[in-house]
Amino acid sequence: MGDQSRSDQIRNEWFAVASVADVRPATLYPFELLGERYVLVAGADGTVIAAADTCPHRGAQLSLGTFDGARLQCPYHGWQFDTSGTCVHRPAHPDVAVPAACALHTVAVRAAFGLWWVCVGSEPRNLPVYDAFERHPGLTVAFGPQTLSTSGPRAVENFLDVAHFPFVHDTYLGEWPHTEVRDYEVTVDASGLEATNVVAWQPRPGPTATEGGDVAYVYSVTHPACAVLTKVPSEANGGELHGFSMMIVTSPVTETSCRVWMLTTIRDPAGDLEGYRAFNEVIFAQDTPIVESQRPQRLPLDPAAEVHQRADRLSLAYRRWLADRGARYGTC
Ligand code: FES
Ligand SMILES: [Fe+2]
Structure with a gap:
């Protein structure tokens, strides 16, 4: 290093x-x-x-x-x-x-x-914002830590990426031919990034769904090593109780290896927390060979270093935000 x-x-x-x-x-x-x-x-x-x-x-x-x-x-x-x-x-x-x-x-x-x-520094900054944890006491389950041979920022960016769902998570989080990523908004303020109205077609959009349909997510980033997604509850997808939030938490071992936790916070006191943990384990195993294959392992912050598509609006905003915050570890 x-x-x-x-x-x-x-x-x-x-x-x-x-x-x-x-x-x-x-x-x-x-x-x-x-x-x-x-x-x-x-x-x-x-x-x-x-x-x-x-x-x-x-x-x-x-x-x-x-x-x-x-x-x-x-x-x-x-x-x-x-x-x-x-x-x-x-x-x-x-x-x-x-x-x-x-x-x-x-x-x-x-x-x-x-x-x-x-x-380890002398002027500690903020913890990530994860309101769901306090709002739904006792309804959080953690998967991890899992070690990944890639930088924390690559792992976080993967969490922010919906265009890979029908490929890496086919029949789980997406399904061919529903590959199109619709436009969504990204806002940046002093507390961090937020992407709203991120819509993904999912084969099982809610616990009672009998066919595929759209799910809306809100993503937020308030810490360089973490990101939160919230599934926006909708009547079609099981109602208020079936919304949930997830936070990816990465911990940089070196610039090219990290440990990762996936926290899930549900709304339904009778919900199957262990089921969410097990589901995260499956999804994580699908992501692992792909994110470990990415080169460079450090996340490039120079916009000219990789080419982009419109669906990458959130990941590009994350790269800019890391640069602005001075969080260069695990980037290039
Ligand atoms: S007591 Fe000598 S190295 Fe620790
Ligand atoms: Fe993934």
Whole structure:
């Protein structure tokens, strides 16, 4: 990896790093973000900190050491750290006070949408907006994390693309010969991008549908690594209860690999959340070989680097928005 992340605004973005359910008390959860290794230290007392997974002493990987829920011990010279990151014991000098500089290099961490998010920069920016999560408590299901051999921005752009439905998701999200993409509007303001009236013909537009028909989506982007789609409820497609929202959450491991979660939030308290998770798994598996085949793996921001069609209005707006935000990591 180059050193692009150092000068990039990307360091001030929050990135999802783990599902909350996967980080159990008294465990370590190592992960890689922006080409660097980190670890979540989940204390037995319920605290969670995020730190560089590199010992401040001689750079050994801390998560190769031991952790009893209260003390993390480095595998190399046995320095011990408490669950706030303070170094509390150096076995080679048991009777000498430990300087504050021996502490772990911690970074900001917070929980949102059922995921742990980390910001490694000094001026954290906004989390993505995903209103559906709070509006429909308990009705979100997550699929992931899944690793993809491509940049996060390529994966997000794929999520924003409806023209591929009848090809990559034939009989699932689209069906030949219904290939035409009708015009839709894209607006850009201070909070991000929104595309409205994105209409796709789908073979099963609602849970009670007996034949194919149109579905309308709204897409929004308020964070460089995430995007939200909302299926606009309609009487023909099962009514209000059968609208739903989805958020793709990408986490950049390097500029050309990422981890991905797909969150789905439904409206119907009696809905089949596991069914949505399983459906996302199928759709994701259909997308994977295509997005991993794209070259370059980084998303080109120069409009002249690839050729476009009218259906690409949203993806072009996303590329411009990334450039304007200074989010260059995973782009070229
Ligand atoms: S490298 Fe960790 S204690 Fe020396
Ligand atoms: Fe797809």
